[in-house]
Amino acid sequence: MNSSVFFGLSSLAYILAMILYIAYLAFKNKTVGVTATALTIAGLLSQTAALLIRWKEFAELGNMGLLRGVPLTNLYESLVFFVWCLILAYLVIEFRYKNRSFGAFITPIAGLVLAFIDISGMSKGIQPLVPALQSNWLLAHVMMSFIAYAMFAVSFSTGLMYLIVTTDDRTDAAYIFWTAMLSVFIIVLAAMGIDYLTFKMSVKGQEELIKSYLFKATFRSGSGFVTVLSFAFSAALFFVIWRFGGIMKKIISGVEISADMLDEITYKSIAMGFPIFTLGGLIFGAIWADQAWGKYWTWDPKETWSLITWFFYAFYLHGRLMRGWKGRKVAMVAVLGFLAVIFTYLGVNLLLSGLHSYGAE
Amino acid sequence: MENKQKKNITDRVWDLFSSVKLAVVIFSIIAATSMVGTVLEQNAEPEKNIKIIMKMLRVGHDTAQGLYGFLAQLGFMDMYHAWWFVTLLLLFAANLIICSIDRLPRVWKLAREPIQAMPPELLEKVSVKRSITLKGSAETIKESVRAGLKEIGFSPAEAAVSHGVQFYAQKGNYSRLGVYITHLSILVILAGAIIGLFFGFNAFLNLPEGEQSSVAYKDRGVELPLGFEIRCDNFEVSYYGQSDMPKAYKSWLSVFKNGKKVLQKSIVVNDPLTYEGVTFYQSSFGIIPGSQGKGIIILKAVSADGKAQNIEAKVGDSFLIPGTQITGRILDFSPAISIDATGRYVSYDEQLKNPAVQVAFSGLKDGNYTGWILKRYPQTWQLPSGDRVELVDYWGVEYTGMQVRKDPGVFIVYLGCIFMSIGLFMSFFMSHKRIWVNVSEEKGGTRVVIGASAHRNRAAFEGRVEKLVGILSSGPKGERK
Numbered sequence: 001m002n003s004s005v006f007f008g009l010s011s012l013a014y015i016l017a018m019i020l021y022i023a024y025l026a027f028k029n030k031t032v033g034v035t036a037t038a039l040t041i042a043g044l045l046s047q048t049a050a051l052l053i054r055w056k057e058f059a060e061l062g063n064m065g066l067l068r069g070v071p072l073t074n075l076y077e078s079l080v081f082f083v084w085c086l087i088l089a090y091l092v093i094e095f096r097y098k099n100r101s102f103g104a105f106i107t108p109i110a111g112l113v114l115a116f117i118d119i120s121g122m123s124k125g126i127q128p129l130v131p132a133l134q135s136n137w138l139l140a141h142v143m144m145s146f147i148a149y150a151m152f153a154v155s156f157s158t159g160l161m162y163l164i165v166t167t168d169d170r171t172d173a174a175y176i177f178w179t180a181m182l183s184v185f186i187i188v189l190a191a192m193g194i195d196y197l198t199f200k201m202s203v204k205g206q207e208e209l210i211k212s213y214l215f216k217a218t219f220r221s222g223s224g225f226v227t228v229l230s231f232a233f234s235a236a237l238f239f240v241i242w243r244f245g246g247i248m249k250k251i252i253s254g255v256e257i258s259a260d261m262l263d264e265i266t267y268k269s270i271a272m273g274f275p276i277f278t279l280g281g282l283i284f285g286a287i288w289a290d291q292a293w294g295k296y297w298t299w300d301p302k303e304t305w306s307l308i309t310w311f312f313y314a315f316y317l318h319g320r321l322m323r324g325w326k327g328r329k330v331a332m333v334a335v336l337g338f339l340a341v342i343f344t345y346l347g348v349n350l351l352l353s354g355l356h357s358y359g360a361e
Numbered sequence: 362m363e364n365k366q367k368k369n370i371t372d373r374v375w376d377l378f379s380s381v382k383l384a385v386v387i388f389s390i391i392a393a394t395s396m397v398g399t400v401l402e403q404n405a406e407p408e409k410n411i412k413i414i415m416k417m418l419r420v421g422h423d424t425a426q427g428l429y430g431f432l433a434q435l436g437f438m439d440m441y442h443a444w445w446f447v448t449l450l451l452l453f454a455a456n457l458i459i460c461s462i463d464r465l466p467r468v469w470k471l472a473r474e475p476i477q478a479m480p481p482e483l484l485e486k487v488s489v490k491r492s493i494t495l496k497g498s499a500e501t502i503k504e505s506v507r508a509g510l511k512e513i514g515f516s517p518a519e520a521a522v523s524h525g526v527q528f529y530a531q532k533g534n535y536s537r538l539g540v541y542i543t544h545l546s547i548l549v550i551l552a553g554a555i556i557g558l559f560f561g562f563n564a565f566l567n568l569p570e571g572e573q574s575s576v577a578y579k580d581r582g583v584e585l586p587l588g589f590e591i592r593c594d595n596f597e598v599s600y601y602g603q604s605d606m607p608k609a610y611k612s613w614l615s616v617f618k619n620g621k622k623v624l625q626k627s628i629v630v631n632d633p634l635t636y637e638g639v640t641f642y643q644s645s646f647g648i649i650p651g652s653q654g655k656g657i658i659i660l661k662a663v664s665a666d667g668k669a670q671n672i673e674a675k676v677g678d679s680f681l682i683p684g685t686q687i688t689g690r691i692l693d694f695s696p697a698i699s700i701d702a703t704g705r706y707v708s709y710d711e712q713l714k715n716p717a718v719q720v721a722f723s724g725l726k727d728g729n730y731t732g733w734i735l736k737r738y739p740q741t742w743q744l745p746s747g748d749r750v751e752l753v754d755y756w757g758v759e760y761t762g763m764q765v766r767k768d769p770g771v772f773i774v775y776l777g778c779i780f781m782s783i784g785l786f787m788s789f790f791m792s793h794k795r796i797w798v799n800v801s802e803e804k805g806g807t808r809v810v811i812g813a814s815a816h817r818n819r820a821a822f823e824g825r826v827e828k829l830v831g832i833l834s835s836g837p838k839g840e841r842k
Contacts, residue, residue, distance in 0.1 A: 127606070274785070276785065283782065
């Protein structure tokens with residue numbers, strides 16, 4: 001059996017589950033919720049099978065044992081693994097807190113990643129390991145980094161929800177912050193969807209994607225009219241979300257999610273993610289760099305952005321200890337921290353160069 | 362307010378440096394300035410960064426050049442070594458040290474302090490509390506409390522209190538120090554980095570096949586004596602199957618000390634060679650300029666009945682296949698052979714991507730034979746006569762590029778990393794747990810009051826307390842209230 005069939009099935013399941021979770025949040029129909037959970041579990045099982053098959057195929061191709069031949073070597077493989085971690089983390093939370101309303105906030109991140117994989121047309125083929133990646137540290141470094149990224153993604157969602165349920169004054173900075181964040185999230189998703197529908201292209205490399213396709217159907221359109229229209233639509237969307245954001249609060253408050261619970265999950269996922277990121281991302285990364293290049297730290301963009309991300313979460317953890325910062329202010333830091341994560345992973349590979357640039361191929 | 366008046370300047374500076382607020386301000390400044398450093402390419406040609414500025418800010422060349430000059434003046438083109446960035450890191454270190462000194466004594470005391478029995482009336486004020494009344498004599502209940510506490514991982518002390526007997530124990534008290542170990546580890550890592558900066562070096566060495574060197578080179582060609590000699594015996598790139606995708610870059614190295622060979626090792630990326638604290642990392646490779654045609658072709662001739670011989674030759678030389686009458690004459694060599702549209706053989710690269718020799722054989726039974734022998738294609742090694750000629754290598758034209766490093770601080774950096782892992786583990790996955798269990802006789806039963814606290818992750822500890830309650834209740838005639 002080919003791994004891509006299972007990957008396809010899992011993507012389908014996750015996207016359907018995302019829609020059902022959002023429907024569940026809106027209508028609170030129990031059958032819808034149970035179906036969403038069942039689909040998510042089915043998707044996870046299918047994806048697990050796909051990952052295992054691909055791992056085996058990959059190790060056999062390079063002829064180098066399972067521990068070294070880990071299919072975590074390019075953008076596609078790592079994003080797929082990120083989705084797997086995120087869904088697993090979500091299911092743990094759903095069962096632990098016996099509350100499936102989080103689904104509507106966490107599964108869209110998975111949906112966004114899957115959409116990004118498809119519209120960017122990134123290479124899904126199996127390619128053998130380049131010499132720099134042939135190391136025992138690959139498995140530990142990349143796997144732990146992505147587990148941490150998934151935990152940070154969870155904290156992003158719950159942090160955002162925390163802001164939603166604790167603000168209602170439309171002039172409040174925290175309120176404006178979360179409405180803006182949510183708007184950007186929706187706008188990016190929509191713009192990428194429009195790109196996909198317009199071009200239906202298959203792109204060879206990430207650079208080509210950024211230069212030639214991303215947002216070309218909207219913000220970066222050749223036609224000035226379309227560009228202006230896109231910005232106008234975005235502004236309008238932001239206004240609508242800002243104006244009617246209070247409805248979100250009512251919806252979330254209506255499903256027995258308390259602010260304390262959200263704060264607790266945000267903290268717990270960062271308290272899990274931070275040490276894993278420090279050890280797997282920064283320390284193992286430094287040891288590996290030391291072995292491969294003879295320098296444990298070179299301030300290349302990837303390393304520097306990892307450190308910036310690390311500072312964001314260190315800020316979050318210390319911010320909780322400061323008077324007047326607990327609650328909304330640190331929740332904003334948690335949300336911004338995940339933006340730093342996204343930039344560390346995607347932004348650096350796509351926009352900046354560095355020793356890690358082979359990761360973008 | 363009154364207090365503030367009396368504070369002298371030292372106290373104020375101390376207060377500033379011991380505040381968490383300063384820590385997050387420094388985090389933010391380091392993070393913000395670092396971002397700039399990742400956008401501007403560090404230590405690059407000026408024109409490169411001027412282009413980046415033009416693109417980012419959509420300004421003209423002149424404006425960008427002006428801005429570049431300004432930023433360069435501030436050290437942004439090599440910002441991670443600029444005085445102000447180093448100062449930020451040192452401020453960060455000072456903040457860490459003073460924060461820790463300021464808080465450590467109090468926390469140390471909390472961690473060291475043995476747990477005391479608690480007056481029963483105060484048990485009500487502890488964060489986790491349970492109380493149950495059990496049927497059964499106080500003696501049996503005490504026994505099951507002892508066993509139950511052991512079951513959930515505590516070894517309790519006992520004391521008589523105003524009502525009955527109290528069992529109390531604590532665990533994980535030293536986990537309170539996790540934060541300080543983490544902070545210390547950052548200082549250790551910084552210290553290791555400084556040691557490396559002063560007592561180590563970073564250099565490179567491009568070593569042609571067959572040559573040796575007693576020095577490496579720093580930036581701008583400054584020579585750095587190694588104290589021994591290193592020779593590149595051979596360098597080779599291997600590929601995945603018959604694709605041009607590299608599988609490994611491999612150098613065979615020999616180390617000589619006082620003219621004697623002391624070490625021989627092959628290195629690949631991720632597997633360096635270390636001698637006397639100096640480490641050689643495989644980093645690049647290339648063709649020695651002006652070496653075209655000067656290399657040695659190494660062939661392995663194997664006769665049909667299995668006699669083998671290695672042959673070193675140049676273009677134009679002839680050789681004999683051992684045990685036969687067949688001679689081969691080398692006509693041509695190509696570093697990377699391919700066939701163009703018209704069917705001619707051409708070289709598509711200067712690098713040794715697909716090396717091949719053209720050999721004219723004579724003395725075969727059924728006439729002469731001329732063909733290309735390709736290193737990476739075994740099917741081209743066979744002659745019609747059943748004999749075989751392999752192209753082993755084209756030697757002496759490639760050089761291996763190596764990073765050469767000596768860093769006595771790495772060991773300390775690694776030590777810091779270990780500390781950091783331990784510190785983080787203690788900080789996030791352990792907690793200081795305390796428990797007090799009061800057992801007193803009452804009318805018609807024995808009353809058990811449990812008070813417990815955990816300085817972190819209370820919910821998990823509550824689960825354990827719940828388990829203890831379960832153990833006690835399921836005793837012979839247990840009954841919960």
